[in-house]
Amino acid sequence: MPAFPTGTDSQYVESRPRSLLVLTDVRGGRHDGFDRVVMQFRGPGKPGWYTAYVRRPRADGSGERVPVAGDSFLDVYASGTTYDPDEPAYDYDTRRHVAVPGDGPVRDVYVLGTFEGNTQVLVGIEGAARPYRVFRLADPPRLVVDVRDTAGG
Structure with a gap:
């Protein structure tokens, strides 16, 4: 598990080639x-x-404002993703809040769903932006976002 960064900068990691994750x-x-x-x-690959x-x-796509509780908003895009039209639990039209x-x-x-190879999730945070870390886990493939309690390093 990576250490928490001291800042709140954006982060980017590419997905593995031929990832088709649902x-x-x-x-x-x-x-x-x-x-x-x-x-x-589920599916082959590792998310970016x-x-x-x-x-x-x-x-993403529509630019429509999303009702997310909080004062700061972390926009999370998982790349290398697709959706299964036979299992629309998290397609772009099925938005939902997660407790x-x-x-x-x-x-x-707030889960927005998958659009053009990226799955968008918005995380509403109380107060100022806080340091966060992102990493992958395997078996099953997972993308983990940890948000620190404190705004400082």
Whole structure:
């Protein structure tokens, strides 16, 4: 597991070639010192990601404003993804909020779905932008986003 960075800069890692991952679950949890958001997939490959804090939470493609609770918004894109038309649980038309238990920094997680090879999830954070780390886990493929409790390093 990587260390937390001291800043809040955007992060980018490419997906593995020929990744065709389908989002199957999104969940949030509270840990000592941070909140965790996990995006779980099925299919071949390893997800990449692009993450950045944004001023206004908006849906990719339409630009539509998204109702995410919080003061700061972390926009998370998992790359190397697709959706299964026979299993529309997380397609672009099936948006939903994911509960995050506890009283940590993450107030809301809003799953927007998959559009043009990227799956978008918005994370609403209480207060100022906080350092976060992103990494992959395998078996099953997962993308993990941890948001620190404190705004400092």
